[in-house]
Every structure is written in structure tokens, then in C-alpha cells.
Amino acid sequence: MAKKPQQHRARKRFGQNFLQDEGIIRRIVRSIAPQKGQHLVEIGPGMGALTEIILESAERLDVIELDRDLIPGLKVKFFNAPGFNIHQADALKFDFAELIDDGQPLRVAGNLPYNISTPLIFHLLEQRQNIQDMHFMLQKEVVERLAAAPATNDWGRLGIMAQYLCDVEALFIVPPEAFDPMPKVDSAIVRLTPHKELPYPAKSAECLDNLVRTAFAQRRKTLRNNLKGLVEVSEIEALGIDPQRRPETLSLQEVVALSDCLADRLGKHD
Known part of the structure; x- marks a missing residue:
């Protein structure tokens, strides 16, 4: 299992919970299925556990990390990976269109901090014209709301706006013991694929x-x-x-x- 080094303690203000279960990590990457020639973006790479497996298949990967103390470790770990770029930035304020220089749409993935997951998803949905798909680890309750059906308690603004703009698939649950430190809730993986044409286009x-x-x-x-x-x-x-x-x-x-x-x-x- 890939554990984070002892010198970096997870920071509560950044909502950090580091993935450490290699079986789960590889299952996530299989769900993403990165291919040669695609442009991938990872939000919140942390210590690079998911990054490392993505780079086995991806030719180009941009990572966006808010915690500046993690940047040196990522640079050392992946210094010889071609097509790897680090952006020290807040994903909530990041203009993802800046990453596109060849017309290739972005494939976005990440283990999103629970405290910013909903606003970050809305931020990305606003930039969906530049995105092929998104794979996120989120709090299980958030995934249930994203993938909810009408006439259920989970059906609300998040699910309606996400499903208006995307095809939403809840993929699988990730238990707390897959992380260090362990969160108090279950997590889940979700796939969001922006519609090429809206099924029910609104007038406004x-x-x-x-x-x-x-x-x-x-x-x-x-x-x-x-x-x-x-x-x-x-x-x-x-x-x-x-x-x-x-x-x-x-x-x-x-x-x-x-x-x-x-x-x-x-x-x-x-």
C-alpha cells in the first residue's frame, strides 16, 4: 500500500484524507481508463497515490494542488514523468480553459475535499464545454444526491442541475479504511459526462x-x-x-x- 510520508500531516482546513489502498486506487484508474493522447487533470493530488497510477497510461497530466507544502514532494516524485505539470492553485478559482492548447478536451479526476465538493462541481459544470468527463471521489451522500431519481429524499438542486448538464453514474463505494486519516463517513466514486446535446434544453x-x-x-x-x-x-x-x-x-x-x-x-x- 502507498502510504504518505510521516513528515506531512493531513490538514483539516484543506479537508485532506489521503488514499492509501492500492486496490481502490487501481479500481478508480480503471474506471477513468486513461488513454494515450488524452489530456488528464487531477484535482488535489495530495501525495500522488492516484497520480502515480494515472501516469502509467496518461501522456499528459496537469495536477492542481492548493497545499504548497505538498508541491516539492510531487516535483521530486514525478520529476522525470513527461507531460506532467503542477499548478499550485485553488481549484475553485482555477480557469480550466487555460490548460487547453491543442483543442483536446480535459478528462478531470480527483479525490475532492468534502468541504468544497459541491461548489467545485458547480464551478466545473460552468466550464463543461472544455471537459470530456469527470471522475470524483466524494462523500457518499453527495454522490447519492448527484445520482438521485425524482420522488426521493435525495432529489434536489444538486442532482437536477448536474443531470440537466451531464450523464451521472454512481460507480462504487469506498470505505473509510482506504484513507489516512480515516474519515467518519463512506466515500463513493461518481462519473459525470457532459451531454453533447441537452436532453431537455431550457429557454434560460x-x-x-x-x-x-x-x-x-x-x-x-x-x-x-x-x-x-x-x-x-x-x-x-x-x-x-x-x-x-x-x-x-x-x-x-x-x-x-x-x-x-x-x-x-x-x-x-x-
Whole structure:
């Protein structure tokens, strides 16, 4: 098993939990299936456990690491790896388009810190035109929300917006003992593949985001109450949707239809 050196202690403020189970690491890389000629990006390489296996197949790998104390170790470990580049940066603020210099889309992977996983996913979804796919290790609950189906407790803003833009696949669970230090929760691997064409294109992305935020602000309330001021009851009924339903019962197609009503009312069309 590849363990981290004793001199680097995981930092709570960076949400660091280092993967150390080589079987899990190789299973993750098999799921990614890096190929020659592809441009891979790893977020949060840590001590390079996943990086090392990715580099067995990848010709080009950019890694983004926030903790500057980890940079020297990564440089030493992979000093002779061709096509390997380190960026000391905050992935939440990083412009991934800067990495593209040959028109090749990015394949993004990483063991994401739990404390920034959701905002980081939204940040990457905004740059999806540059991304072929994403493979992430996340808290199991976050993966369940990303891959949730309508009419379940996990169905909400994260799953709706992710599935609007991507095909989402929950791959497998990773137990706490695969990490050092061990987290208190299970983790899971998820694959996000941006749609080449949106299955249900909304008239306005801004209106879709606004409607989803409002609809799920108070999950127990009905559509009639939650969407008051945004969509009229008559408009909801005209779509064949019962205004007494709760937002978590809506399908993605129904959510988009409601957002289109808002877009028509406001005259906003992308």
C-alpha cells in the first residue's frame, strides 16, 4: 500500500484524507481508463497515490494542488514523468480553459475535499464545454444526491442541475479504511459526462437555476406555495402538473417546463 510520508500531516482546513489502498486506487484508474493522447487533470493530488497510477497510461497530466507544502514532494516524485505539470492553485478559482492548447478536451479526476465538493462541481459544470468527463471521489451522500431519481429524499438542486448538464453514474463505494486519516463517513466514486446535446434544453439557464433554488428552498411546501411570484398556478396546471405536488416529485423535464414559463414571463431566452 502507498502510504504518505510521516513528515506531512493531513490538514483539516484543506479537508485532506489521503488514499492509501492500492486496490481502490487501481479500481478508480480503471474506471477513468486513461488513454494515450488524452489530456488528464487531477484535482488535489495530495501525495500522488492516484497520480502515480494515472501516469502509467496518461501522456499528459496537469495536477492542481492548493497545499504548497505538498508541491516539492510531487516535483521530486514525478520529476522525470513527461507531460506532467503542477499548478499550485485553488481549484475553485482555477480557469480550466487555460490548460487547453491543442483543442483536446480535459478528462478531470480527483479525490475532492468534502468541504468544497459541491461548489467545485458547480464551478466545473460552468466550464463543461472544455471537459470530456469527470471522475470524483466524494462523500457518499453527495454522490447519492448527484445520482438521485425524482420522488426521493435525495432529489434536489444538486442532482437536477448536474443531470440537466451531464450523464451521472454512481460507480462504487469506498470505505473509510482506504484513507489516512480515516474519515467518519463512506466515500463513493461518481462519473459525470457532459451531454453533447441537452436532453431537455431550457429557454434560460438563469431562469432554470432561479426556479430550482426557489422550488427546493422549502422542500415540504407545495409548488403552489414555493413558486408563488414566479409561476402562476394556472401556468402550472396548464403543464399538466398538480400545484399541490411537492418539488421533489418533479421530473427533470417538468422542472425545465416550469422554468420555461418563468423565462417566457421575464422575456429571457438564451
